[in-house]
Amino acid sequence: MKPPPFAYHDPSTLEEAISLLSTLPNARPLAGGQSMMPMLNMRFAQPDHLVDLNRIAGLDGVTVEPDGALTIGAMARQRVLEQHPEVARRCPLMVEALAQVGHRQTRNRGTIGGSLCHLDPAAELPLVAAAMEAVVRVAGPNGQRDIAFADFAQGYMTPEMEPEELLVAVRIPAQPAGAGHCFLEYARRHGDFAIASVAVMLVPDAVGRIAEARVALGGVGAVPLRLPEAEAALRGAPDVSRAVAATKTLEPMEDALVPAWYRRHLAGVLLGRALVIAQSRMGRA
C-alpha cells in the first residue's frame, strides 16, 4: 500500500493551482486527503501529478451573505464547520450530518469541497448540498462559474467539472425560518459510509402547514437523489405514508455486500423516521 510514483506540487495561489492542473497531464488535486490518500495507497488512483491545495490561503472561509446564505470555502475542514456557530444557525442539517461523516480524526482533515467533489453516493455532505439546493462555485482557466448542485452531481462519483477546474466554494441558502430538518443514516458501524441516508427539510407557511418539502436520499442512487413524489405528498396536508411509499420505486445499485432491496427498504424506514423528527422541529414561517 505505497502509492505509485507521482510528482508533488504545492502551489500557494489558486491561479497557480489551476495553471498546474491545466498544463500537467493526468494531474489530480489534493484537498483533505481522506479519500485521495487511501485511493493512492491502494493504487486505485494513479495520477502522474498531485496538486496540493492545502497551502493556498483564503479557500477555507465561512461567510454570511446579505440574504443570509452561507458561503463556505472549499477547503474548510469538516470539523471546523461542525463547530461553527453560523453553520449551526443557518444550516443545522449540515451539523447533524457532519457528526456522521467518518470520525473526528478524519473530519479534522477532511474538507467540504473534497467531499463534494469525491461525490461518493453515500456521503453525507453531498446529500446536504442536494437537500439545501446548494450552488457550487468552480474556478478554471477561463474564470469562475456557478453550478446548481443538482447539475454538478451528474454521475457516479463524477462531478460536472473539467479536469483543470477546482471547486472553490459552495453557497448554501439559509434554512428558512420555522423549517424543520432531519438527517438520518444507517450504517453497520458509526462512521462508515451509509447503506442509506436521508435528509429532510420541511418549510412551513404562516399557519404552520408544510409549504415546501425537501426530501433527499443517499446511498440509493449513483448520486444523491431528490424524491419529488414524496415532496409533493408532503405539501399542504401531508401524507407521510404516500411519501414513504415513493421510495419503493427507487432502483439502488447492487453490490456484493449490500443487495438493492435492503438499501431501498432502509430508505423508506429512514424517511419515515426523519419525517417524524422534522415535523416535530417545524414551527411557523
Added chain:
Amino acid sequence: MSVIGRSVPRLEDPPLLRGEGAFAADISFPRQLHMRVVRAEMAHARLLAVDVSAALALPGVVAVWTGEDVATIPPIPFRATKLKGLEPYCQPILARGRVRYVGEPVAVVFAENAALAEDAADLVVADLEELPALLDAAAPPRDFDATHATEPAILRKSYGDVEAGFAAAHAVLDLDLSIGRHSGVPLETRGAIARYDAASDTLELHGTAKKQHWNRDEIARLLGRSPTSVHLFEGHVGGGFGVRGELYPEDLLVCLAALRLRRPVKWIEDRREHLVATNHSRQQRHRLRAAVDAEGRLIAIDNVFFHDQGAYVRTHGARVADMSAGLLLGPYAVPAYRATGHFRLTNKTPAATYRAPGRYEGTFVRERLMDAIAARLGLDRVEVRRRNFVPVSAMPFTRPLDALGTDVVLDSGDYALLLDKALARFGWEARQADIARRRAAGESVGLGLGFFVEKSGLGPSDGVRMSVDPTGVVELVTGAASVGQGVETALAQIAADALGVDYRCVRVVRGQTNRIEFGSGAHASRVTVMSGSATHLAGLALRDLALGTAATLLQAPKESLTIVDGMVCRADGPALPIGEVARALAAGTKLSRERAVPGLTTEGWFHSDHMTYPYGVHLAQVALDRMTGAVAVEHYLVAYDVGRAVNPKLVEGQIIGGFAQGLGGALFEEFRYDERGQPLSTTLADYLMPTIAEMPPLDVLVTEDAPSPLNPLGVKGAGEGGTNAVGAAIASAIDDALGNKGLVTRLPVTPREVLRLLGEIEA
C-alpha cells in the same frame, strides 16, 4: 502486603506512551532491502508460468524470486500433533504449479525501497489457468492433488454409549449451527526484518512474536543451519490474538534473502495483505444431536462438524478442530459423547487459532443447545444449565477426552456459585421484568447467556533465569513472549513477591532467543500459569540463596532474616541491600567459590502435565430494531473466575479487549467470498471490526473462588474468557428477543438476517 493481587501500573507503558516503542516497522538496518510479495489473484488455478522480466528490469530492483528459486526449501511445518497424514498439505513458501487461495505468495521482489518493490511487484505477471474453487467445507471433498483429497483427516473422540443414550432419550435435539470466518486483526500487521551477520555467522530475525524458540528451531532446520546460529528478537508487538508470530512463508523468505543477498531484508505486511494472507479462523459448521431426559439433563451428544481449514495446513495442524472436538462439553456432565470432525481444505486463506480457538465455536454450539433444550422442555434457560453443571463435589473432574494432547481434567470450579454471582450482579431477575414490560409495549428485546469453561496453562515446561545485580536490580529472563498483554508487569509482580523486592526493580527480558535456551512464547493463556509459576519458584530459590548468603554477611541465623523492599533485614535492625548480597557472590569472591556457579542467580522451572480450566459466564441484553434489523447491545456482563488474579486491572483489560473481538465475530466481522473465491472483505471498510462506538456498556466481574490446585500460585489464564462466550450470549439474547424459537443458528448475526428472522421482509 503482597504485590500479587494489586492493580499496580504497567511497567511496559512509559515507552509506549511516549511513542518510543519498537514495533516491527520501527526496526531498520543500514543497506536494507525491502521485500514485496506478489500474491495469487485467483482462488484456484494452475500456475503455468511467472514472468518476472519487467520487474527485474526496473532500476533499484535487486532480485525477484518465484517458486523455482526456492524449491529446495521445505514447506512451512506444523507443531506436534497426534494426527497423521497432514504433511502433504503444508504450504510451500512460494507457490509452484498451482495456487490455492487469493493471496497465496507467488513471487517476491527485493528492491531498494518499499514503494519501488511494490511498483516492481505490479509488473510480475502470473499466467494462471482458473480451476473451480471449492468454498464449502461441508460439501463433499475433492482432489487436493493427484494423490490426496481435500479432507486430510477426520478427528474422532468419544466415550460412553452414545447410541444407547439416544435410544433412552426423552427428547432428541437436532441443530445445524455455523460460525462465520473471522480472525484476529491486530493494529500492527505482521513484519519481519532479517539480517545476516557474516562476521559471527549469525542469522537474526527481528519483528517476531509469540513463538520465538519454536520458530528459531524450524527456521534453522529449514535453512540447514544450527539453532544456535539463528536468533529471533521481539520488540513491541501490537496485538497477537493467535495470528501474529506463527511461522509464515514471509518469515522464511526474508531469512533466505538475507542469507543469499547478503543484505538485511525488511518486510512489512500491509493491511490488504493482512486480510488475505494472515491466518483466518473460526469457520465451522456443526450438526449437533443431543439426547436429554425429561428433566432436561444431557444423556448423550453427537457432535459432527466440518472445519473449514482454508487452502493449507499451517503451523497449528488441526488444533482448532481438535479443541472443537475435545472441549465442546464445557461445564456440563454428559454421560456419552461422540465427536466427528471433518477437517477439510477449501480455496480460502488458511486458518488457524484465534483467541479462544475451538471454544468460541464450541460455546456457541453448546449454549445454543442448552437454550434449545429449555425451549423444547419448557424449562427456564438458567435452570437447564444449572441441572447439567459438573458439581463442585466432582472436582477435579476427569473427562475421558483429550485436547491439545493432554487429558481433559477440570481442575477446580464452582460453576453454580459463579452463575449466582453473575445473575445477581447483572440484575437478571429485574431485567426480566423490565423486558416483559417493554415487550408488551411492542419492543423486541431479549436477555441471553453463555456459560463456558476456558482452558489455560498448557504445559509441559517453562523456565526462567533470575539474577540480582549489584545495584539491586533483578533481571528476569524468560522464554515467554509479550503480545502487549502485560507479561512484564505480571511476571515482575510474581518475582517481586517471592523475592521481597519492589516490582519496579524487576527487568523482564522476553522474546530473545539469544538470552535463554528454551521458551514457549505467549499463547494459549499459558504465560502467567507456566512462566509465572517458574518465576515464583525461581524467586523463592533466589530468596533462599540471598538469605543464606546474608546470614554469613550479617552474622545471624538465616531463619531470623527477612527481605523487605530489597533490603535483607535482621530482626534487631541491621540490614543489607540485596545488591550487596549479589556483590558478595560475584565471580572470584570467597563466598562464590562455595557454590557451583557464582552470582546471586538461579533458574526456576515449572512442569505441568495438565491444563487449568478457568470458567465464566456472559450475560447480554439486546434490543432489535424491527425496521433496520440493527442489534443494540444494551448491557453486557462478563463474569470470570481466574483462580487468582495477579493484577486485576490487567485481567479486566484482557476481558474487555477480548470481549470486543468476540463482539466482532457475533455481529460484525466476516471474511466473505464470492462464488469464484474472490475475497470480499479486503479492507477495514468491508471487514467490519467493532470500534469504540460499537462497544456496549460492559461490566466485568473477576472472581477467585476456585484457585487451581495445579500450580503454586493458584492462577488460571485470563486471556480468552472475554472472547469465549460472546457469540453464544449475543445469539441467545437475540433469540430471546425473537421468542426463543431457536432461530439464530449462524454467526455473525447481521441486520439483514435479523430482518429475515423477524419476518419483516422477504430476504
